[in-house]
Amino acid sequence: MPSSDDSIRALREALRHSPANVPLRLHLARSLAGLGRLEEAEDEYRQALAQAPNDDGVKLGLAEVYFQQDKNTHALVIVEDLLKRPDTPPAAYLLHARLLLRAGDAQRAVHQYRQAVDADASLADVELAGRLGINAGPEAEVSEGRVRASYEDPGDGPGISVERPKISFSDVGGMEALKEEIRLKIIYPLTHAELYRAYGKAIGGGLLMYGPPGCGKTYLARATAGEIKAGFLSVGINDVLDMWIGRSERNLHELFDQARRNAPCVLFFDEVDALGASRADMRASAGRQLINQFLSEMDGAESSNEGVLILAATNAPWHLDAAFRRPGRFDRILFVPPPDQTARAEIFRILCRGKPVGTLDYDHLAKKTDQFSGADLKAVLDQAVEAKLRAALASGVPQPLSTADLAAAAKAVRPTTREWFSTARNYALYSNQGGAYDDILKYLKI
Numbered sequence: 001m002p003s004s005d006d007s008i009r010a011l012r013e014a015l016r017h018s019p020a021n022v023p024l025r026l027h028l029a030r031s032l033a034g035l036g037r038l039e040e041a042e043d044e045y046r047q048a049l050a051q052a053p054n055d056d057g058v059k060l061g062l063a064e065v066y067f068q069q070d071k072n073t074h075a076l077v078i079v080e081d082l083l084k085r086p087d088t089p090p091a092a093y094l095l096h097a098r099l100l101l102r103a104g105d106a107q108r109a110v111h112q113y114r115q116a117v118d119a120d121a122s123l124a125d126v127e128l129a130g131r132l133g134i135n136a137g138p139e140a141e142v143s144e145g146r147v148r149a150s151y152e153d154p155g156d157g158p159g160i161s162v163e164r165p166k167i168s169f170s171d172v173g174g175m176e177a178l179k180e181e182i183r184l185k186i187i188y189p190l191t192h193a194e195l196y197r198a199y200g201k202a203i204g205g206g207l208l209m210y211g212p213p214g215c216g217k218t219y220l221a222r223a224t225a226g227e228i229k230a231g232f233l234s235v236g237i238n239d240v241l242d243m244w245i246g247r248s249e250r251n252l253h254e255l256f257d258q259a260r261r262n263a264p265c266v267l268f269f270d271e272v273d274a275l276g277a278s279r280a281d282m283r284a285s286a287g288r289q290l291i292n293q294f295l296s297e298m299d300g301a302e303s304s305n306e307g308v309l310i311l312a313a314t315n316a317p318w319h320l321d322a323a324f325r326r327p328g329r330f331d332r333i334l335f336v337p338p339p340d341q342t343a344r345a346e347i348f349r350i351l352c353r354g355k356p357v358g359t360l361d362y363d364h365l366a367k368k369t370d371q372f373s374g375a376d377l378k379a380v381l382d383q384a385v386e387a388k389l390r391a392a393l394a395s396g397v398p399q400p401l402s403t404a405d406l407a408a409a410a411k412a413v414r415p416t417t418r419e420w421f422s423t424a425r426n427y428a429l430y431s432n433q434g435g436a437y438d439d440i441l442k443y444l445k446i
Helices: 004-017 022-034 038-051 056-068 072-083 090-102 106-119 126-132 176-191 193-198 217-227 247-261 285-299 341-351 362-367 374-395 403-412 417-430 438-444
Strands: 205-210 231-235 265-269 308-314 330-335
Touching: 004 022, 022 038, 022 056, 038 056, 056 072, 056 090, 072 090, 090 106, 090 126, 106 126, 176 193, 176 205, 176 217, 176 330, 205 217, 217 231, 217 265, 217 308, 231 247, 247 265, 247 285, 247 308, 330 438, 341 362, 341 374, 362 403, 374 403, 417 438
Parallel strands: 205 308, 205 330, 231 265, 265 308
Antiparallel strands: none
């Protein structure tokens, strides 16, 4: 019997002679995924999708591989597209249930799981059904996605400490227009407090940054706190979402209270769309209650937010509830694009600080990395360093990084922003209410 490696080699050889054979490529992708070679499987699914862009099986397979690699946003984009169709594959509902459960929305996950099993009974998953509490007995802790009432306190609130970032805007390459917007909204009200008060302008407020992943939204938020020597609270979805009824709302309130006690403080929400998804898309009340709590905290309904500077980042602003964009909440929405050529050169300079480098032509490297995000540029440097380390281990003589080393590494790294723009373009063209995504169209020159 041929080994798994022999089978993969045989499939690749067959594809070499028949590169347009989509079923064959799909078989190879599934085989690679079954062996746990997920990155290779993802690459084959991508190539199959380029050849058959309307094949639901290819899309679902790619989404499954994304899910297994914890690329949840990527998987969700594909699944949500499949769910809009009248002939949605039942397996798409099942994958959606898994994604929802991973995001903490167990009640919606129950609904999607039932949709999947009703359409195809063979998709029943005992382990997943147990975690969701489907058909649970009276002694089970979870029933139909909800935690049964308990008289005991299930634990303490979110244990996040206030940071004091040492970085500032000088450590952020490029983004000059964004920095100026943040100065106007966040920094100047603190450094020129009397002037702002003279105009009746409160110190505080919200600012939402959106754009492709890896373009520096989180880094910019941390640098904002460092610029004004303020406290910094970075909040992820796991710091808020809780399986116990009412705990998520309590966690959110405690985080806002912590920021108020440490004012001036930058309260930063990463992946805010996971906490503030559109209520129109929700069937369960738990998610709605959390959003209502979030909006109430931002409005300062019970406590003043004076000195609390609320920043948030998202890769999917189209999933955010429209109420967050009302003036007084996230009233400034900033598009964070991939760095331009000048910014890429500056980012390379910052990344190469403290590294053994020769004379580098940063402008040449910037020209070779069009559409690269800041994270992609770091990947380029990491690959170049690894190549130099391998050479140094072989020769015993370390050599400094050169322009040619980094340029060679850049050829091996694919810009990750392209996939995001393929999705964002559709929203900007067809769901651009009030010109919310005009910056995307301007960037794409549409």
